[in-house]
Amino acid sequence: MDKLKQLHKTLVNNKFINYTVVFFIFIILFLLINSGVINRYLSNLIIMILIMIVMATSLNIATGFLGQLHLGHAAFMGIGAYTAGIIGIALQDVIASDLLLFLVATFGAMITAGFAGFLVGTPALRLRGDYLGIMTLGFGEIVRTVITNLKSITNGAQGLSGIPRIMTFPIAFWTTVIVVTLIFLFMNSRHGRAIISIREDEIASESVGINITRYKLLGFILASMFAGVGGSMFAFKESFLAPISFNFIKSVEIFVIVVLGGMGSLSGSIIAAIVLVFLPEYLRDFNQYRYLLYSSVLIIIMLYRPQGLMGTKEINFIKIKTWIKSKYTKVFLKGSD
Amino acid sequence: MSVLTVKNLGISFGGLRAVDNFDISIENDELVGLIGPNGAGKTTIFNLLTGVYIPTDGDILINNKSTLGKKPNEIVMLGSSRTFQNIRLFKNMTVLDNIKIAYHNRMSYGLFGSIFKTKKYRLEENKAVQIASELLDVFGLDMYKNDLAKNLPYGKQRKLEIARALATNPKILLLDEPAAGMNPQETEELMETIKLLKKQFDISILLIEHDMRLVMGICERIVVIDYGKIIAKGNPEAIRTNPDVIKAYLGE
Ligand SMILES: Nc1ncnc2c1ncn2[C@@H]1O[C@H](COP(=O)(O)OP(=O)(O)OP(=O)(O)O)[C@@H](O)[C@H]1O
Ligand SMILES: [Mg+2]
Numbered sequence: 001m002d003k004l005k006q007l008h009k010t011l012v013n014n015k016f017i018n019y020t021v022v023f024f025i026f027i028i029l030f031l032l033i034n035s036g037v038i039n040r041y042l043s044n045l046i047i048m049i050l051i052m053i054v055m056a057t058s059l060n061i062a063t064g065f066l067g068q069l070h071l072g073h074a075a076f077m078g079i080g081a082y083t084a085g086i087i088g089i090a091l092q093d094v095i096a097s098d099l100l101l102f103l104v105a106t107f108g109a110m111i112t113a114g115f116a117g118f119l120v121g122t123p124a125l126r127l128r129g130d131y132l133g134i135m136t137l138g139f140g141e142i143v144r145t146v147i148t149n150l151k152s153i154t155n156g157a158q159g160l161s162g163i164p165r166i167m168t169f170p171i172a173f174w175t176t177v178i179v180v181t182l183i184f185l186f187m188n189s190r191h192g193r194a195i196i197s198i199r200e201d202e203i204a205s206e207s208v209g210i211n212i213t214r215y216k217l218l219g220f221i222l223a224s225m226f227a228g229v230g231g232s233m234f235a236f237k238e239s240f241l242a243p244i245s246f247n248f249i250k251s252v253e254i255f256v257i258v259v260l261g262g263m264g265s266l267s268g269s270i271i272a273a274i275v276l277v278f279l280p281e282y283l284r285d286f287n288q289y290r291y292l293l294y295s296s297v298l299i300i301i302m303l304y305r306p307q308g309l310m311g312t313k314e315i316n317f318i319k320i321k322t323w324i325k326s327k328y329t330k331v332f333l334k335g336s337d
Numbered sequence: 338m339s340v341l342t343v344k345n346l347g348i349s350f351g352g353l354r355a356v357d358n359f360d361i362s363i364e365n366d367e368l369v370g371l372i373g374p375n376g377a378g379k380t381t382i383f384n385l386l387t388g389v390y391i392p393t394d395g396d397i398l399i400n401n402k403s404t405l406g407k408k409p410n411e412i413v414m415l416g417s418s419r420t421f422q423n424i425r426l427f428k429n430m431t432v433l434d435n436i437k438i439a440y441h442n443r444m445s446y447g448l449f450g451s452i453f454k455t456k457k458y459r460l461e462e463n464k465a466v467q468i469a470s471e472l473l474d475v476f477g478l479d480m481y482k483n484d485l486a487k488n489l490p491y492g493k494q495r496k497l498e499i500a501r502a503l504a505t506n507p508k509i510l511l512l513d514e515p516a517a518g519m520n521p522q523e524t525e526e527l528m529e530t531i532k533l534l535k536k537q538f539d540i541s542i543l544l545i546e547h548d549m550r551l552v553m554g555i556c557e558r559i560v561v562i563d564y565g566k567i568i569a570k571g572n573p574e575a576i577r578t579n580p581d582v583i584k585a586y587l588g589e
Contacts, residue, residue: 182452185451185452185454186448186451186452188451189446189448189450189451189452189458190437190440190441190444190446190451190461190462191448191451192451193430193434193437193438193441194438194441196427196430197427197430197438200426200427200428200429200430201425201426201427201428203389203409203421203425204421204425204426204427205427205438206408206409206410207387207409207410207413207418207419207421207425207502208413208418208438208439208441208501208502208504208505209410209413209414209439209441209442209505210410210438210441211408211410212410213408264429312429
């Protein structure tokens with residue numbers, strides 16, 4: 001009994017409650033999927049949501065926290081996806097474990113996407129605002145064109161097929177949890193603070209000793225590396241890649257998620273990813289109006305809530321717990337008199 | 338020992354000679370005023386001293402090291418720090434984080450430490466919170482430390498900006514119109530704060546200010562510029578009665 005109490009204490013103990021909640025979400029979804037309550041179509045959709053969460057939280061580093069208009073994020077996803085896909089095809093007979101294969105391929109995807117981020121980041125440092133937006137947009141289209149024309153490696157416009165379909169819900173879920181956690185921990189360090197200070201005021205940031213060149217570059221590289229992870233997840237989920245999947249529209253889709261959720265809020269990105277991936281799927285007939293939905297969302301947000309759903313705030317289960325507790329205590333006190 | 342030495346400093350914007358042949362030398366613990374009419378070139382001098390602008394002529398030495406070829410973030414590390422004429426706080430960050438940013442270079446944990454919350458991470462972060470709180474306490478801002486900077490009243494925002502500049506541990510502090518937009522009572526309070534921090538932190542201060550009562554009240558020495566050139570130097574009394582200064586301010 002004491003041990004049980006101890007366990008309960010550890011689990012809902014302030015430090016662990018966030019992890020506990022995540023773990024329970026996993027268990028519930030896992031059971032629902034395994035028992036067939038959630039069908040194959042829906043579970044695929046959930047994996048797609050997880051991928052978009054990775055894409056949105058990673059873009060949030062560059063756009064939300066660093067404050068740079070970045071309209072080419074899908075290109076980095078594409079670079080990661082193709083890298084992972086090619087590694088996956090090459091090593092599927094060598095590496096027996098699906099998980100290991102995914103990890104190796106994802107590692108490769110992070111390196112190529114991160115390197116591309118470095119390449120874009122370097123000239124991007126000289127630009128700001130709209131100009132940077134246009135540059136990243138242009139880079140995205142260049143990447144797509146290069147992928148289309150590198151027929152010997154990517155099989156061009158016909159697409160790369162035969163990638164082992166090894167993406168499962170647990171792999172996708174925990175990869176997403178790890179990515180979001182890493183980004184969260186990073187943002188809560190002196191390095192993350194430096195990045196946020198650049199968004200707030202570049203000149204002031206420099207004036208207190210922040211090397212803004214270095215941190216802008218770091219922000220771009222990290223965003224790109226994690227986009228590579230999203231790309232790798234996508235490759236192993238779809239088993240087939242075509243350049244068209246990583247076009248400008250995809251970048252805008254990710255961008256809208258970040259804006260809707262709140263620039264600088266990871267929980268906001270998560271919520272917005274769920275909403276914006278579910279909604280068009282759910283309204284099946286509405287699907288052709290998908291782009292109308294994105295632009296309307298963008299306009300409405302800009303007009304009525306420019307800071308996004310969450311602003312820069314994060315959902316924290318510790319606070320929710322304290323809030324519930326205070327509510328219950330009040331009810332309890334009322335009841336007693 | 339001279340904390341700041343400026344020799345023959347000059348900058349041109351196209352045809353406009355915004356600062357010309359500017360010299361100054363500030364000793365340890367000195368409080369010097371830099372005044373002049375609107376558009377005289379005062380802020381431009383600060384921008385040159387802090388590396389925001391690159392001078393066309395001259396040299397700047399901070400603690401006997403030249404700032405030429407250095408970026409603003411490197412110049413801070415030489416021991417000079419500034420505030421801005423139009424407040425530049427990190428508005429959406431807490432008051433505490435505004436100060437902690439300035440400790441960035443005094444911490445050394447890396448990306449690994451950030452992610453695994455190593456012992457070094459915890460030690461350095463805790464230490465930063467502690468010294469930031471102490472600093473905020475000096476400015477009477479400790480109780481606001483979890484508020485967003487943008488939610489502070491104007492006068493307190495000015496103070497926070499000074500505190501942030503101090504957090505970089507400078508030998509010389511450059512204040513650009515700290516009393517601008519303040520009411521008389523806030524200005525009074527600010528004067529006390531400046532006097533106090535000069536004593537407590539053992540630093541030199543170069544102060545741009547239009548509020549003559551403040552300038553005359555606390556500066557030991559004053560430099561007056563007009564059209565980018567020095568037109569007078571001396572103690573407050575000498576400046577007050579200098580005919581060139583009166584002419585510059587009142588016009589012909
Ligand atoms: N980046 C720039 N490009 C062109 N001209 C500039 C630039 N910065 C300053 N100037 C010009 O240099 C002159 C000096 O400006 P500065 O801001 O230094 O004046 P100031 O003495 O601080 O005035 P105030 O008391 O109004 O703040 C002005 O004529 C201004 O227009
Ligand atoms: Mg000025």
